[in-house]
Amino acid sequence: MKILIVSDTHRRNDNYIKVLERVAPVDMVIHCGDIEGSEYLIAQSAGCPVQMVVGNNDFFSDLPREKEFMIGKYKVWLTHGHNYLVSMGNANIKREARMRGVDIVMYGHTHKPVVDREGDLTAVNPGSLTYPRQEGRKPSFVIMDLDRKGEAHFTINYL
Template sequence: MRVLIVSDTHRQNNNYLKVLEMVKPIDMVVHCGDAEGSEYLICEGAGCPVEIITGNNDFFSDLPREKEFSIGSYKVWLTHGHNYYVTMGNEALKEEAIARGVDIVIYGHTHKPLVDIEDKIIAVNPGSLAYPRQEGKRPSYVMMELDNKGKAHFDICYL
């Protein structure tokens, strides 16, 4: 199973559409919020199931603030992260994820990619395809793949 994880596209969808063409075929897209009204394009362009939530800039969206769902055998919690102070680090977010009993928390907001794998929790932030903030400021996303034994592997990718 191949999952494209993106965030913080902020209505700048050219890079999202470019990445879709580069990585297809995929089985799922996960968007961590701040689509700013581009939900239809994100879902229709994917050609596969899409999990998407609101971010702090999605003022008029009817999307949920958070979601829990499964990817393979993994329980996943999807949140934008701004309500968990992720700009100060992801410790509070990981504690909440562990308390919820999930295996993976996927979040955005910081515009900085991160794959943080610990014994009790995996935290994934794909960064931003529109306005990256990490050193080098390259648009980023994460590819999650489940191998033939169902184990998740994550790669931070850049445009």
């Protein structure tokens, strides 16, 4: 199973479309928020199931603030992260994830890609496809692959 994880596209979707074309086919797309009215485009372009949540800039969206769902054997919590002070680091969101009993927390907001494995918890932030803030400032996304045994592998990718 191949999953595309993106965030913080901020209504500028050219790079999202490029990434879809580059990595296709995918079995699922996950958007960690700050979609800014492009929900329909994100979903229709994917050609597969899509999970999305609102970000701090999604003022008029009907999307949920957070979601929990399963990917294979993994319980996933999806949130934008701004309500968990992720701009100051991911300790708060990881603490909340452990209290929720999830295996993977996916979040955005910082515009910096992270795959942080700590014990039985993985925290994933795909960065931003539109306004990257990490050193080098390359648009980023994460691919999550489930191997034949159902084990998750995460790769940070850049445009």
